[in-house]
Amino acid sequence: MIKKAKKKTSKKPASKKQLNGAEALVKCLENHGVEYIFGLPGGSVIPIFDALVGSKIKLILTRHEQGATHMADGYARATGKPGVALVTSGPGSTNAVTGIMTAHMDSVPMIVLTGQTISPMLGKDAFQEADISGISMPVVKHSYLVKKTNDLPRIVKEAFYITNTGRPGPVLIDLPKDITSGSFKGSLNPKMDIPGYSVPGKGNQKDIAKVAQLFKASKKPLLLIGHGAAIANAEHAVRALVEKLKVPVVNTLLGKGVFPESSPLNLGMLGMHGTAYANKALINCDLICSIGSRWDDRINGNNDEFCIGATKIHIDIDPAEIGKIVQPDVSVVGDARFVVEELLKLVEPQDTGKWLQEVDFYRKEFPLKYSDDEGLTAQKVIDELYQITKGKATVVTDVGQHQMWAAQFCLAEHGNKFISSGGAGTMGFGFPAAIGAQFGNPKDLVVAICGDGGFQMTLCELATAAIHKLPVKVIVIDNKYLGMVRQWQELFFGNRLSGVDLEGNPDFVKLAESYGIKGVHIDKVEDVHKKLTAALNHKGPVVIHAEVIKEGNVFPMVPAGKSAHHIIIEPPTTQLEKPTGST
Amino acid sequence: MAKSNIKKKDTHTISMLVANKPGVLVRVALVFARRAYNIDALVVSPAVNPRYSRMTITAKGDPDTLDQIIKQASKLIDMIHAEEHSDVDATHRELALLKLKATAANKSAVAKLAKKFHARIINESKDAIIVEQTGTTEDLDAFEALLKKCGIIEMVRSGKLVMAKGKEET
Ligand SMILES: Cc1ncc(C[n+]2csc(CCOP(=O)(O)OP(=O)(O)O)c2C)c(N)n1
Numbered sequence: 009m010i011k012k013a014k015k016k017t018s019k020k021p022a023s024k025k026q027l028n029g030a031e032a033l034v035k036c037l038e039n040h041g042v043e044y045i046f047g048l049p050g051g052s053v054i055p056i057f058d059a060l061v062g063s064k065i066k067l068i069l070t071r072h073e074q075g076a077t078h079m080a081d082g083y084a085r086a087t088g089k090p091g092v093a094l095v096t097s098g099p100g101s102t103n104a105v106t107g108i109m110t111a112h113m114d115s116v117p118m119i120v121l122t123g124q125t126i127s128p129m130l131g132k133d134a135f136q137e138a139d140i141s142g143i144s145m146p147v148v149k150h151s152y153l154v155k156k157t158n159d160l161p162r163i164v165k166e167a168f169y170i171t172n173t174g175r176p177g178p179v180l181i182d183l184p185k186d187i188t189s190g191s192f193k194g195s196l197n198p199k200m201d202i203p204g205y206s207v208p209g210k211g212n213q214k215d216i217a218k219v220a221q222l223f224k225a226s227k228k229p230l231l232l233i234g235h236g237a238a239i240a241n242a243e244h245a246v247r248a249l250v251e252k253l254k255v256p257v258v259n260t261l262l263g264k265g266v267f268p269e270s271s272p273l274n275l276g277m278l279g280m281h282g283t284a285y286a287n288k289a290l291i292n293c294d295l296i297c298s299i300g301s302r303w304d305d306r307i308n309g310n311n312d313e314f315c316i317g318a319t320k321i322h323i324d325i326d327p328a329e330i331g332k333i334v335q336p337d338v339s340v341v342g343d344a345r346f347v348v349e350e351l352l353k354l355v356e357p358q359d360t361g362k363w364l365q366e367v368d369f370y371r372k373e374f375p376l377k378y379s380d381d382e383g384l385t386a387q388k389v390i391d392e393l394y395q396i397t398k399g400k401a402t403v404v405t406d407v408g409q410h411q412m413w414a415a416q417f418c419l420a421e422h423g424n425k426f427i428s429s430g431g432a433g434t435m436g437f438g439f440p441a442a443i444g445a446q447f448g449n450p451k452d453l454v455v456a457i458c459g460d461g462g463f464q465m466t467l468c469e470l471a472t473a474a475i476h477k478l479p480v481k482v483i484v485i486d487n488k489y490l491g492m493v494r495q496w497q498e499l500f501f502g503n504r505l506s507g508v509d510l511e512g513n514p515d516f517v518k519l520a521e522s523y524g525i526k527g528v529h530i531d532k533v534e535d536v537h538k539k540l541t542a543a544l545n546h547k548g549p550v551v552i553h554a555e556v557i558k559e560g561n562v563f564p565m566v567p568a569g570k571s572a573h574h575i576i577i578e579p580p581t582t583q584l585e586k587p588t589g590s591t
Numbered sequence: 592m593a594k595s596n597i598k599k600k601d602t603h604t605i606s607m608l609v610a611n612k613p614g615v616l617v618r619v620a621l622v623f624a625r626r627a628y629n630i631d632a633l634v635v636s637p638a639v640n641p642r643y644s645r646m647t648i649t650a651k652g653d654p655d656t657l658d659q660i661i662k663q664a665s666k667l668i669d670m671i672h673a674e675e676h677s678d679v680d681a682t683h684r685e686l687a688l689l690k691l692k693a694t695a696a697n698k699s700a701v702a703k704l705a706k707k708f709h710a711r712i713i714n715e716s717k718d719a720i721i722v723e724q725t726g727t728t729e730d731l732d733a734f735e736a737l738l739k740k741c742g743i744i745e746m747v748r749s750g751k752l753v754m755a756k757g758k759e760e761t
Contacts, residue, residue, distance in 0.1 A: 141614065146621055150668040153614070170668060203642075204610055204671045328662035 029157040030055035030188040033121075034063050035196060036164040042092050044068055044083060044447055045121075046076040050096025052123025052136065055188040057094075068447065068476070071468035073100050075440040077107020078466065080118050082444030085427045086402060086452075088241070090117035090171045091444060097123040098136030101182075102143065106434060108178050109147040113431025114262060115239060117172035119164075119179055120144075126186040127155070141182045149177030154187045158194030166200045174207040175326040176239060208325050211342025211350065218338045219297065219321050220354035226295035226319065228363040229255045232278070232307075235262035235430070236300015236324060238423030240344035242266065246299065249352050254360045256367045258286040260301050262430045265420025270399060275367065276419070278572070279307035281412035284374035284564045287572040289367050290315060297321040300344045303333045304431070305568070305590055313571035323347050374564075374577055376416050380533045382557055386410055386485045389554045390457060391417040392536045393483065396544060401453040402427065402445050406438030406462035409491040412562045414457045436465030439482055443473055446480040453481070453544065460486040460513055470523040473549040481544060483552045484516050487560065495561045500586050520551035531555040602631070603657050604676050604683065606753050606761050607646040608638060610669040619646060622664045628652045632750025643671060645761070649728075649751045674761075676753045681761065686749040687731045688713075689722045689738060697741045708734045719744060 027035070033056060037045070046068045049057045060067050070076040073095045080091025095104045101122040111118045125134035141151045150170050152163045167179040223229055237246055246267050250257055257267045258278040267274055278286040290296070296318050301307070303322075308314040311333050322329070322336035323344060330339045340347050378387035390413045393401070399421035405411040405428040420426040427445060429437040442456035463484050473480055490508040497505050517527030528543045528550060530536055536554075543550045564577045569589025576584075609615045616635060623630050632649040650657070657675065664673045676683075691697050693715065701720060705712060710724035724734050728751055735746065755761040 142617065145614075145618060146625060151614075202668055205668045326666070328659065328666055332659060332662075 027192045028055065028059070028188065029160055029183075029190050029192050030059035032157070032192040032194070032196065033160050033164065033183070033188065034059040034065065036161045037092065038063060038065060039196070040164065040168045041089070045092045045094050046070055046079040046083075046444065047094030047121075048073055048076060048096070048100060050098075050100050050123060050136065052097040052125060052185045053094060053100075053121075053183070053188075055185065056121065056123070056183070068472065070440070071471050072466065073103035074106050074436060075443075075466050075469045075472065077104045077118070077120065078110065078434075078437050078440035079444035079447070079469075079472075080120075081107060081111045081116050081437075082404060082427060082441030083448040084111070084116050084118055084444075085114075085441070086424055086445035086454075087448040088424065089448070090119055090168060092119045092121070094121045095123070096136070097125060097140070098138045100136075101138055101140035105144060105147070106436075108144055108180065110429050110432040110434040110437055111178045112147045112149070114429065115176045115235060116178065117176040119167055119171055119181065122180060122182050124153070124182045124184040127184045128186070130184065141180060144180050147178070148180050151180040151182065153182045154184065157187050157190040157192050160187070160192070161194060161196050162198040162200065165198065166202050169200060170202070170205060175236075208327065208341050209343065210346035211323070211340040213350065215338060215340040216347060216350045217354055219323075219340060219351055222295060222319050222321060222338060223253060223297075223355050223358070227360075228292065228294040228366075229253065229358075229360065230289055230293035230296045231255050231257045231267075232296055232298040232301050233257060233259040233263040233266045234298060234301020235260065237263055237266045237344045237348075238300070240300060240325070242299065242345040242348050243423055245345050245348035245352060249348055249355070252352065252357055253355055254358065254364065256289055256364065258282070258289060260307055260430070261415055261428055263301060263423070264415065264426040265399075266423040268399075268421045269419035270421060272368075273364075275371065277415050280309070280566045280568065281415065281562050281564065282307075283376060283416065284575060284577050285367065285370035287564065287566065287575050288370040288374065290572050292366065293318050295319040295321070297323070299323045299348060300325070302329050305333075308333060308571075309566050309574075309589065310569055310571045313573070384531055384533050384536070384554070384556050385560050386487065386554070386556045387413050387417060387560070388533060389483065389485065389530065389536055389540070389556065390414050392540055393455060393457070394418045396537070396541055397453065397455070399425065401425070401455050401544075402449065404428070404438050404442035404445055404454065404456045406456070406458040407433045407435045407492075408459040408462060409487070409495060409560070409562050410457050410459050410485040418457075435459075435462035437462070439463060440466050440469045442480050442482070443469055443478060446478045447476075454479070455544070456480065456482045458482060458484050459491060460484055460488065460510055460516075461490045464513075467519070470520065470525055470549075470551070474523045474525050477548050479548060481546075481550045481552065483554055486513065486516065486553060486555050487558050488513060489558060491560070492562075494559075498559075498561070499565075499580065499584050500567075502583060516551055516553035526550045528552045529555070601651050601653070603650055603652070603654070604681075604751055604753055605648045605650065605657075605661060605673060606676055606681075606755075607648070607664065607673045608671040608761075609644050609646055609667075610671065611637065611642055611644045612669055615644070615667075615669045616646075618667050618669065619648075619664055622660055622667070623648075623650065626656055626660060628656060628660060632748070634750045634752055647750065647752050676755065676761075680759065681753045681755045683727050683751055683753050684725055685728050685731050685751050686723065686725045687735070688747045689724070689735070689743055690719050690745040691722070691738065691741050691743060693718055693720050700741055701738070704734065704737055710734060
């Protein structure tokens with residue numbers, strides 16, 4: 009055989025050499041502390057991939073651009089630092105759109121770098137040209153189409169500032185190839201030029217004083233904690249406020265853990281699949297104070313009937329959220345941490361004993377429950393995961409029934425320990441987001457809980473987990489259905505099942521093994537504890553295939569479009585009317 | 592003069608100062624389009640400082656949605672400020688060009704009406720006359736209504752321009 013001459017990778021250009029745009033871009037990213045870039049190359053971004061050779065930024069090659077954006081997203085949610093994705097033009101960029109929209113809906117800081125055809129060809133249907141800044145406009149916080157190589161450092165600086173200040177959100181930078189290959193002669197540390205952008209500050213003192221007054225007048229106050237409180241790092245302040253006021257707490261799906269869910273003052277998640285006791289507290293409180301939640305339709309059901317008679321307070325950094333859904337009696341626009349810290353100084357301890365007793369009654373009267381009698385349930389697997397990890401693991405979910413069960417049974421102790429696609433409800437999010445979270449927090453136990461449907465949307469990233477020997481664990485809750493949709497068809501559409509049967513599922517254990525990943529199969533109640541413990545203790549990645557009963561339903565349930573009064577706690581025995589709410 | 596009250600109540604004038612950058616117009620338009628809010632007229636022009644542009648938008652719809660639109664538009668990174676202006680706090684002007692058949696009867700009728708409305712005939716050819724009128728939207732509506740009997744062939748209106756009165760910034 010002819011000996012193949014080993015191709016040498018040429019060394020980085022000598023440091024004195026003039027930078028091209030891509031090299032300047034990578035330098036700027038390094039200067040902004042970027043650790044990882046998640047991406048997949050193509051013609052228009054080769055200069056940038058070239059500039060990444062020898063950079064201290066670690067490039068994580070994904071198997072699909074959607075995976076790259078969800079990884080960047082999971083990294084950001086777990087660490088609070090912006091995630092960075094890099095994709096090529098045309099289909100590469102459109103593949104990233106779902107991930108951008110997902111991050112946008114949940115206010116996640118993320119920089120998406122997209123390749124673009126060369127500037128002179130813009131708008132001429134060049135090969136792999138897609139107007140990605142146009143396509144993505146409704147789902148980004150801001151975007152740039154770069155026109156001059158020398159503008160790159162300013163744009164990168166602005167993008168990092170915009171993405172993670174105020175209400176965070178993704179920023180897209182579209183990079184024509186001639187811009188990244190052109191020679192760079194500018195400054196690497198220029199001034200920003202964003203006169204229209206300002207970040208709301210600490211909130212108006214007078215408004216905060218009014219809030220304190222309202223608390224004083226309330227006998228049955230309730231705190232509603234949303235994602236904004238987690239983003240603002242308001243954990244300490246919120247905890248102190250709850251302790252001082254002795255006020256019960258409910259949280260949204262993304263607000264889980266800002267106040268520890270294991271505390272007797274925490275009633276867990278409210279809303280469509282929230283606990284019955286959280287929803288009962290909602291109906292019976294005389295004051296509700298939202299800290300960083302946007303009262304979305306999954307929690308208020310029907311805003312005309314939402315907390316009628318209760319005083320409503322809204323604390324949010326985004327002025328456009330005030331009055332968007334629920335008209336508050338008093339609102340404070342500002343950073344949740346500063347506002348709550350100020351509020352803390354103004355409120356006085358209150359006697360909420362009776363109210364807490366009432367709330368406790370609801371908790372005892374309407375507990376979350378499931379039974380092992382019919383075989384292995386998803387709830388059992390998820391509950392067991394919680395019993396083993398006790399809030400120490402970072403739990404990342406996909407979307408569907410398992411997501412709601414995870415929200416119910418995996419109590420969170422900190423704001424960044426429960427990661428889920430809330431606003432967008434993006435199937436396929438969970439597994440790649442868990443990979444991103446694991447890169448961000450390499451020492452943490454990161455567990456993805458996915459449905460058999462959603463996992464199959466992005467399972468190609470098993471390769472990414474395998475190559476990097478990431479210790480990430482994936483529990484695939486296999487009910488052989490698109491379960492959440494099947495549940496709606498059963499309850500509201502006379503059980504006429506249509507397009508929900510997942511026949512043809514692969515053998516998930518063998519699938520994992522074919523990537524060199526450990527696979528574990530669980531289908532018996534009595535095996536769950538042992539097998540799950542062993543799997544969680546395994547050093548590398550593991551796919552845990554949990555075959556559960558096929559027809560489990562998530563309860564409680566508030567039908568879409570209805571207020572919390574209409575909560576269904578036990579499985580109904582009669583046909584329900586079709587829901588009027590959105591989805 | 593002004594048409595029915597309802598129409599007037601539901602028509603809003605929003606003035607925006609934006610960064611003079613490509614794509615700004617699309618971003619602003621998307622905020623309206625997403626909420627199925629119809630834009631009646633839109634004027635974009637340079638501001639005194641060339642880094643900025645002025646946008647004046649006239650739109651019809653319910654005030655709550657408009658309030659949301661203004662708040663959402665204010666969040667655009669390129670938005671310096673966005674504000675709704677009432678007839679009281681700001682002056683309004685609009686310009687119209689109207690083309691009419693150059694018949695003998697028309698010529699005298701148009702000249703008479705034009706005088707009354709401070710409009711000017713700015714072009715006359717053998718086939719058509721073009722009249723220019725500047726005034727409030729109501730003046731323009733009234734002039735148009737009266738000219739209708741002369742047979743308007745074409746009309747182009749600039750859309751409303753507003754400027755805040757006194758010290759206040761538009
Ligand atoms: C990308 C995407 N497509 C479709 C949906 C609609 N949808 C919501 S839940 C669901 C079923 C999910 O099934 P599975 O992943 O098996 O999870 P399960 O509900 O069974 O736990 C579907 C199809 C969605 N949320 N996202």
